[in-house]
Amino acid sequence: MSESEAADEPMPTIPGSSGDDSEDSEDFDDSYDEMVDVEATDPRVELEKTTYRTDLGIEMAEDARRVSRGELSSAAYWEKYDDDAATEFGDDYRETPNPAVDRDDGTIDEETAETLGCSVGSMASVAAALEASENAADAESKSDGDGDGDDPRWGMVIDLQKCVGCESCTVACKAENRTPPGVSYNVVLEREEGEYPNVSRTNVPRPCMQCEKPPCVQVCPVSATYKMDNGVVNIDYDRCIGCRYCMVACPYDARYFDFGENYDGEFDEGGEVTSPEYGTDRGPREDGESPVGNVRKCNFCHHRLERGEEPACVETCVGDARYMGDLEDTDSDVNELASSSRAFQLKEKEGTDPNVYYLK
Amino acid sequence: MSTNTHETTAAIGGRRLRFAWYVLLVALLAIGGYGGYLRLAEGLRATNLSSTVPWGAWVAFYIYFVGLSAGAFLVSTLSNVFEVDGMHEIEREALFVAIVSMIVALTFVLVDLGRMDRLWHPFAWRQPLSVLSWEVHAYALYIIVLSGELYFSMRRDLVARSEADDGLRGRIAGLLTLGRTETSEESLETDRTWLKRLGMVGIPLAIVFVHGGTGNLFAVAAARSYWFSALFPVIFITSAVVSGMALIALLYVLRARLGSRALDTDLLERMAALFVGFVVLDASLKVLEAFVGIYSLHPGHVESWLTIMTGEMWWSFWVVMVGLGWIAPLVLLHRRDWRRRPALVAAAGASVVLGVIGTRFNIVVPAQIEPALYGLPTGYYVPSTPEWLLSLGIVALGVLIYTIGTELLPLVPRGEIHD
Structure with a gap:
């Protein structure tokens, strides 16, 4: 997300983090924030439902907010969390392309991207590769079928x-x-x-x-x-x-x-x-x-x-x-x-x- | 000196008539040109067609002229394939009329296309299941066969004319011999052989593909029950023969009257008798077809017939199709001595030539009036002014081509002229 957008939009707060930024038109923003708070779920509760580390999730989320506010660069963020993420998510991290590293409109320069453990390449190219491998598997599994592949009717x-x-x-x-x-x-x-x-x-x-x-x-x-x-x-x-x-x-x-x-x-x-x-x-x-x-x-x-x-x-x-x-x-x-x-x-x-x- | 009938009628009156005739044709072409301009400028908005009635006057004229062509061609085969006595006299005329009719028919197809610039697409992309795809190819082949036949039929006279005449006619005749200028008995025999061969190819081509096939275009459209009948292509063929014979008989009398060509009364009678026979056959088949359709009580059939007989265009059925197309020729030609009178044969011919136009309109339009699904809008169609104007112009174009052809080509066989 670009910095200008981040500055304009009221962001939902993460309870206990820096949600009380003093900006102008506070009343207006606050009323929205309250509305959002009612609906908001507790990130800790949500993250604990997963098998992954809750503290890492919270930390990454808070830093992600900083990135979107422009206080931290995208490159610095990913350098900071690259090792942790690789350890925590393993193959899923390494094989899934990271939107920030996405070749054409990513927010990280290529040099930094090269040092990261996550996969580099456009989302589309990786998606296509995944689809191709799925199709190949499908075709194998129903090679004796009616020959219309996996096209829907x-x-x-x-x-x-x-x-x-x-x-x-x-x-x-x-x-x-x-x-x-x-x-x-x-x-x-x-x-x-x-x-x-x-x-x-x-x-x-x-x-x-x-x-x-x-x-x-x-x-x-x-x-x-x-x-x-x-x-x-x-x-x-x-x-x-x-x-x-x-x-x-x-x-x-x-x-x-x-x-x-x-x-x-x-x-x-x-x-x-x-x-x-x-x-x-x-x-x-x-x-x-x-x-x-x-x-x-x-x-x-x-x-x-x-x-x-x-x-x-x-x-x-x-x-x-x-x-x-x-x-x-x-x-x-x-x-x-x-x-x-x-x-x-x-x-x-x-x-x-x-x-x-x-x-x- | 010359074989051409018009040169021998160099009387002042003949010249004046000829001049007036060309003026009339040019005037009609100009009127048609205005219709053509509207067609180009506004596209098919210039027509009264709609998504409910997508086919109208131009399609009706297209099948009408394909029918005229097939009919005229079959008349020509009476001479060169079936060797009916005396028919040789009208063979070339019939072939030439068949070619001109196809040109007119395909011009109607062209102006009717939503995208005229893509006229060539059917030759670039085909669809083996499409009757229309086959038809387009059959038409092209048919025109080639007709032209070949006319060439073999005319060649001897073309050679003679190119030798005798130094003017425009002679030079054109020279070009049209395609360099085969030999007139030995052997080479003439080759001409006759090839003429017969092409005629034999042409007969199934004209009957099954060109006109039966055009009937098939409609008959295979199962969605329109009025068309969806195996008798339909057959009726197309019989009414094609009727209209073709009518036109050839009319032209034969007219050209004899205007030129010095002598009228062979026996030939006239033979043509008239065949003609009446086909009118009766055609009318009988149509009555059978209508009976089965109406008896079925199938809404598509009944509604279409009600539209035809009692709808807004009732007169095109009762007056044009039945009156001019059936009753008039049967009345005019029912007595033997009347069939020997040129004026009556010509009148019957003219009457049927017009009457079959009604037949064609009554094929195309009524089937589209009844909506395919209950609740959809009922169709309405009468041709718009630009449609009529352009139709007039296209027909005038055909008549002009025919007239020029009669002036330049030896369409009347040499040696059968009696001065």
Whole structure:
């Protein structure tokens, strides 16, 4: 953490340590500190629950505070604790990269870093190495499996009993994917049945079904839309020629053509809004570049899945009616819900086998 | 001196008509050009298409002209493959019409693409499961086959013309001989052999791939039950033959009237009889198709047929498709002596050429009106003004290419001209 940040922010105090720094606007700070103190746990109690030395933990924590206040340099801190940490944490210390030593934006110069016992290298590189070794182990353990590696098969379950028809999923989707007028990856279909007083109303949210056997993929003449190993049906905006055959082939009308319209006049710089899908910034829409002239659709917020987040519609759902997860993972909620007797898929007889399940 | 019909009709009246004809075509091209400008400037926003109805007038015209082409080509095979008497007279005309129709059809495809700059993508990336991917390749191959056939059919006359004429026509004819200027009986026999071979390749190509395949584009879209029927590609072929025959019959009469070419009444009658036969076949298949669909009570079918018969565009079914496409030709040509009257055959031809446009629109649009899921918006589509304007321009482009072709190419076989 940089020094300037440390000076600005009120830090939670460690009881018994230097928590009473006299700064200006004390009343204000104190009121916050008190609020924090109520919630704060006693570090001693917490540390004693572990198998590691409590006194070392407290000492390191206090010095870490000094580092963040700028009273101690990061290099001096790590030189001071290098031996103790190595003794205490052993291999865990030596193999785990230390953020302070992280090559590019670490706070310790390389010379000092070299003298330390902890591992040197970016967190990302070490994480990648760890992942690779895990993958290798996985591949070995299920080499006779169905060959889809450890890719999840993303699936969604929507509980129609929980859906209140508020359409916040539709709004969240538009905000997340910055879809233009006429393009709405998610819509909520409403159906009223019966006559007063015996009337029921069902709301059916409809994202892309990410079919296991997608007719849209079958008809695309240039393979611009394809099924990924993780179950998501993708569109390559750089290849799509805009023939719209996939739209005609989709049994759920889940595909939309981007006619190049913008929310002009509804908010400033409507035409400059970009589409962040698939983690790619494609510049202002006004330029008419793809995805203008392409077919678009829901991709389960692939960019969010990639960073470990749920799709925007799932995250925002006020009734918690949507579930996202790996359909192949027998421990997942979606796997359990999709196999319940309430579960069904839209237009099952089409044979498309959607990865979106509904609960009656 | 020359074989060209237009040169022999150098009468002042003929010249005036020709001038007026070119002025008309250029005017239509200019109007179409404005539509094209709107299409380029606004993209597909210039159309009335939407995400609910993504295919409209341009797709309808595209399949219409593919059908015209396949039909005209099959007429040409009556001469060069099946050796029907007297058909040689119209063989080249039919081949040339088939080529021009494909150019028009593919221009409609081009303007309909969301990203016209990527027209080449289907040749760079393929998808073996996509009917459209196969179609694109079939179209390219088909145009090559047609051009080859026209070459072998015309070569003898091209050689003769390049020798007799020092002007533009002669030079173009010289270039188009591709250097094969020999006119011995042996080399002409080679031409005939290759013409027949290409014709035999062309028949399955035109029937199964080019037009049956275009029907397949729709028939395989299982999501639209109105299209999802194995009879669909068959109907595409029969209505293609109907429209192609109608156009060739119309052109045959028109060109004979405008030029000095004598009309062979026996040939006319033969064409008219075949034509009526195909109109009856086509109409019967469509009635069967409609019966099965409506009888199923499947909402996709019933709704589509209700849209067709009672929707906003009811007239395009009752007046254009049924009236112009079926009833008019059957009335005009039901008597033998009427089939020998050029004016009636031409009128029936013109009527069907227009009527099949209605057929094509009624294929493309109604299936998209009914939403795929209950609760989604119901589709609505009538073509926008820019769509009509650009369509007019593209058709005018085709007519212009055809007209120039008739001026420059020996499309009427030598020796069958009777002055």
